Amino acid sequence: MADTASVYLVEHVLLVAIPDNITDTEIMSLQEELSTRIVSDGARGVVIDIAALEIVDTFVGRVLAQLSSMARLLAAETFVVGMRPAVAMTLVELGMDLHGSRTALTLSHALRALRSEGLA
Amino acid sequence: MKNALQTVLALLGEDYDSILQAWLETQKAEGVRRPDLFSDRESRRQLGDILRGLGEGISRSDLSEGIALDADSWTDLRATLDEVTQERVERGVSPSEMATFILAMKQPVFARLRERLAADPTRLIEEITQFSRVVDALAMHTNEHFIEARDQVIERQRAEMMELSTPVVQLWDRVLTIPLIGTLDSMRAQEVMENLLNAIVEHSAEVVIVDITGVRVVDTQVAQHLLRTAAAVRLMGAEAIISGISPKIAQTMVELGVDVGEVTTRPTIRAALAHAFRRVGFSIEKVENARG
Missing domain, CATH: 3.30.750.24 (STAS domain)
Structure with missing residues (x-):
């Protein structure tokens, strides 16, 4: 299960790329792993790359929102990056605008933002 | 088999050029020639195509049971009419102009029928009635296609406007x-x-x-x-x-x-x-x- 979405630590920032075929159980275990790693690695930022996701449902949307809230409790800023236009439209349609998490176009945009805030 | 429009058919064969010319003249007189939109050559080509298709259609169909434009014998003429209508719609010709454009064909043909069938009034009336029905059917077909074509233009413009109205x-x-x-x-x-x-x-x-x-x-x-x-x-x-x-x-x-x-x-x-x-x-x- 660990190979479905690997979590990497780069300069105090945890990087995760979510694959397109991720299952509900996998995303739940990812949530668990992330929360553990934020604490054990002392991460100040989390970047979740969802560029591979072509479809989202309310479940994935809710988990993404929960990930952000959870990270914030552990003093880490979460960025969701690389969202596709179709996914953005679906999420808005579903009324899930990921209020707690920040967004950026790409991974490098997110890293730049984290650096400018002294978190990376 | 004797064609109900044999005299018309003969006229179309022998008098083709002068009928075309007279048709053009009638259109001019009726004010539907639209020289501003179509050159003399274009008009002549359109009329020539229609006349040829008409002759073809008449010679190949049995008119005793009325005219059915959707029959196979009229395929060429239908295509020609559709094409001409399309050209005229795109340049902004009005529906009544389009109908008059076709109906103007009657006068020159009637005139020639009168000359040729002066000795046979029964035959004359028969051919005039018959030909009138054919031309009316053409005008009707043209009108229908005209509306179709215009709907397409409207649909296309709507799509273009949609596109144009949201430029990033x-x-x-x-x-x-x-x-x-x-x-x-x-x-x-x-x-x-x-x-x-x-x-x-x-x-x-x-x-x-x-x-x-x-x-x-x-x-x-x-x-x-x-x-x-x-x-x-x-x-x-x-x-x-x-x-x-x-x-x-x-x-x-x-x-x-x-x-x-x-x-x-x-x-x-x-x-x-x-x-x-x-x-x-x-x-x-x-x-x-x-x-x-």
Whole structure:
């Protein structure tokens, strides 16, 4: 299960790329792993790359929102990056605008933002 | 088999050129020749094609049971008529002009029938009635196709307008704008959102200015559309600025209880651009001794 979405630590920032075929159980275990790693690695930022996701449902949307809230409790800023236009439209349609998490176009945009805030 | 229109058929064969000429003259007299839209050569080609198709159709069909234009024998003529109609619709000919254009064929043919069948009045009346029915059927067919063609033109223009009315423009590196004009219904709002989000990916834009200076009415629904667009833009990782909010629109929005939340708003596109420049790290400087 660990190979479905690997979590990497780069300069105090945890990087995760979510694959397109991720299952509900996998995303739940990812949530668990992330929360553990934020604490054990002392991460100040989390970047979740969802560029591979072509479809989202309310479940994935809710988990993404929960990930952000959870990270914030552990003093880490979460960025969701690389969202596709179709996914953005679906999420808005579903009324899930990921209020707690920040967004950026790409991974490098997110890293730049984290650096400018002294978190990376 | 004796053709009910054998004299007409003979005329079309022997007198082709003069009939064509007379048809043109009649059109001119009726004011439907439209030399402003079609050159003499084009008109002659159109009329010639129709006359040839007509001769073909008459010779191949049995008219004793009335005329059925959708029969196989008329295929060529139908195609020609459709083509001519299409050409004339596209250049803006009116429906009545189009009908008169075809009906003008009667007069020259009738005149020639009268000459040729002067000795046989029964036959004359028969052929005139018969030919009249054929030409009427042609005019009717033309009219139907005319309306079809015009519907297509309208549909195409609607699609083009849709496309034109939602242009995404790059103002600067990483700064886009979409000036909205007219009314913003659900269909257009969807179109706007799609175009905008795709443009964000294409240009790696970080700020997009949604300018509503040209939007006539902002009601709750329009405000919802705008806010949803802004939310989707944020999800993509860019910032949306809604600009062109006039004092009156601001008042209406407050009265309607619209809460824009964290969406940045600016009264003018100028103010929005200034904000966008700061966001992407540019500044505008006044140059001393500027020329030109």
